[in-house]
Amino acid sequence: MNINATLLAQAIVMIVFVAICWRYIYPPILSVMQEREKKISDGLEAAKKADDSLEEAQLAFDQELDKAKAEAAELIDKANQRASQIVGDAKGKAQDEAEKILASASKTIENETNKAKEELKLQMSEIIIDTTQKILDQEISTEKHDDLLKKAAAEL
Amino acid sequence: MAKDVMTTESYINHHLTNLTCGKTPEGWTCDPYKVDQMGFWAFHVDSLFWSVFLGALFILIFKSAMPKNISANSAPTGMQNFVEMCIEFVEDNVQSLFGSVKNTLIAPLALTVFVWILLMNLMDLVPVDFLPVLAGHIAYAVAGSGADGSGVAWITSPDSFYFKVVPTTDPNITLGMAFAVFILTIYYSIKVKGLKSFIAELTLHPFGKYLIPVNFVLEMVNFIAKPISLGLRLFGNLYAGEMIFILIALMLFFSSIPVGMLGFGLHLVWALFHILIVALQAFIFMALTIAYLAMAHETEEH
Numbered sequence: 284m285n286i287n288a289t290l291l292a293q294a295i296v297m298i299v300f301v302a303i304c305w306r307y308i309y310p311p312i313l314s315v316m317q318e319r320e321k322k323i324s325d326g327l328e329a330a331k332k333a334d335d336s337l338e339e340a341q342l343a344f345d346q347e348l349d350k351a352k353a354e355a356a357e358l359i360d361k362a363n364q365r366a367s368q369i370v371g372d373a374k375g376k377a378q379d380e381a382e383k384i385l386a387s388a389s390k391t392i393e394n395e396t397n398k399a400k401e402e403l404k405l406q407m408s409e410i411i412i413d414t415t416q417k418i419l420d421q422e423i424s425t426e427k428h429d430d431l432l433k434k435a436a437a438e439l
Numbered sequence: 440m441a442k443d444v445m446t447t448e449s450y451i452n453h454h455l456t457n458l459t460c461g462k463t464p465e466g467w468t469c470d471p472y473k474v475d476q477m478g479f480w481a482f483h484v485d486s487l488f489w490s491v492f493l494g495a496l497f498i499l500i501f502k503s504a505m506p507k508n509i510s511a512n513s514a515p516t517g518m519q520n521f522v523e524m525c526i527e528f529v530e531d532n533v534q535s536l537f538g539s540v541k542n543t544l545i546a547p548l549a550l551t552v553f554v555w556i557l558l559m560n561l562m563d564l565v566p567v568d569f570l571p572v573l574a575g576h577i578a579y580a581v582a583g584s585g586a587d588g589s590g591v592a593w594i595t596s597p598d599s600f601y602f603k604v605v606p607t608t609d610p611n612i613t614l615g616m617a618f619a620v621f622i623l624t625i626y627y628s629i630k631v632k633g634l635k636s637f638i639a640e641l642t643l644h645p646f647g648k649y650l651i652p653v654n655f656v657l658e659m660v661n662f663i664a665k666p667i668s669l670g671l672r673l674f675g676n677l678y679a680g681e682m683i684f685i686l687i688a689l690m691l692f693f694s695s696i697p698v699g700m701l702g703f704g705l706h707l708v709w710a711l712f713h714i715l716i717v718a719l720q721a722f723i724f725m726a727l728t729i730a731y732l733a734m735a736h737e738t739e740e741h
Contacts, residue, residue: 285474286611287461289483293490293615294622300494301544301551301619308501309547312526315505319515 408436447693454567454685456601457483457609470593471601485574485602486609493558493606497551501525529553529725536729540736545729548623552616553725559612560677560717562605564710567684574602607677607720610670617670620728624665627735636738669727676720680713 412432460469461481474481504518515523529550537545575597582591594600606612628637641658642651687709690702 285481286614287459287477287479287481287483289457289481289486289609289611290615290618292482292487293612294619296487296491296494297551297555297616297619298622300498300555301548303498304501304551305544305547308498309526309550310543312501312505312522313530313546316523316526 404436404439407439408432411435447689450689450692451685453598453601454571454603454681457603458485458601460484468593469591471599472593483603483609483611485604486606486612489562489604490559490606490612493562494551494555497554497558501554525554526550532726533729536726537733537736540733542627542732542736544623545732548732549725549729552620552728553721556607556616556673556724557718557721559606560721563608563677563680563684563713563717565604567604567681567688570604571602572597575600578602605677605681607673608681610674610678613674613677614667614670616673616724617666620669620731621666624731624735627732631736632738665731669724669731673720673724676716680709680716683709684713 456471458469459471459474459477459481460467461474461477463470463473463476469484500518501522504522506513506519526546529546533546533549578600579594579597583594583596584592603609628640632640641662642655644654644658646654684706687702687706690705691699694702
């Protein structure tokens with residue numbers, strides 16, 4: 284257990300090993316580790332960014348969807364309005380037409396009725412004159428009393 | 440001792456003696472009986488062998504763990520995960536102790552110190568007799584001295600070949616590493632603060648410029664104590680652990696069967712506990728290395 288030159292030899296051996304480690308062993312391993320560390324942190328950051336942009340895209344997508352839905356609803360509303368307007372218009376027209384037809388029909392009926400009444404009056408007055416002639420025994424001639432007859436017919 | 444019957448004392452001694460090679464007046468030798476003649480210029484060949492072997496293993500593992508055509512795109516697999524985990528652990532520690540100061544040497548230094556010491560400490564978990572006995576038999580088979588005088592004279596039996604396995608139980612190894620850290624501390628102190636303020640730091644505190652000698656002695660003790668405590672802490676912990684393994688092994692070899700069985704259980708328990716010490720001491724050495732170098736980079740005024 285003497286102290287001898289072993290001590291110096293060991294000191295030199297140690298310096299040699301440390302030098303080898305310093306020059307050839309440590310730096311390449313450390314650089315690989317640092318590079319990988321950087322890569323991993325870069326990757327994580329990129330993933331975070333991608334996550335963020337995905338969220339943004341999702342948000343934009345939702346907004347667009349909402350907008351499209353609103354537009355569609357508006358369109359449907361408009362279409363419904365238009366449809367009901369068309370139906371209303373058509374109804375109005377049909378009603379007008381019907382009323383017109385009704386009116387012309389009732390006019391025709393009135394005319395016919397008046398005509399018939401006219402005719403009936405004339406026939407009635409003839410019948411009355413005939414009957415009255417017969418009753419008065421030719422006292423009253425048709426020629427003489429034409430004015431009177433016409434007045435009577437107008438009064439009927 | 441070699442051919443004698445093994446005693447408790449010789450067993451312990453065998454486990455605590457390094458294979459020492461050095462220069463004697465007759466030339467270079469590894470004869471354990473001539474260690475006294477070697478003086479300072481002797482080397483613990485076993486400690487250095489395991490130290491270099493495990494250091495090379497560390498370099499090899501960390502080099503081969505990264506695939507050749509590596510890129511940041513591929514997910515890490517297998518050993519690469521383990522290697523990156525180690526580096527992340529070291530980076531965290533350096534970050535917390537070193538803060539904003541940028542020095543690319545600190546983290547590789549800390550990584551080397553941590554993994555290397557961890558590997559060296561882990562050798563403590565190999566059963567105490569396994570590798571020394573194996574090495575002894577190999578050495579005896581390869582270079583043992585025969586009756587005809589061939590081979591190496593002092594390897595008279597497998598037992599005469601000493602082979603300590605755990606480098607961190609050798610104070611030369613731990614103090615050697617602490618010494619290397621110490622040199623780096625001085626280098627960076629001078630580089631970052633400049634020689635003048637480094638000397639000023641050692642001489643002008645705590646009593647001001649009229650008591651420079653006193654200041655210097657006090658600061659020097661403080662300064663020298665750091666590497667010595669750093670090396671001795673690791674050595675002490677591992678040496679004690681190794682010692683307890685040896686003592687438990689004694690229960691197996693030198694006592695009755697019931698005590699031997701108890702020894703098995705104790706060995707397991709101590710090995711499990713020792714894993715904690717192995718990792719903890721490696722971590723402490725690393726943390727203190729970083730801390731001392733961080734101090735060398737501090738330029739604050741006292």
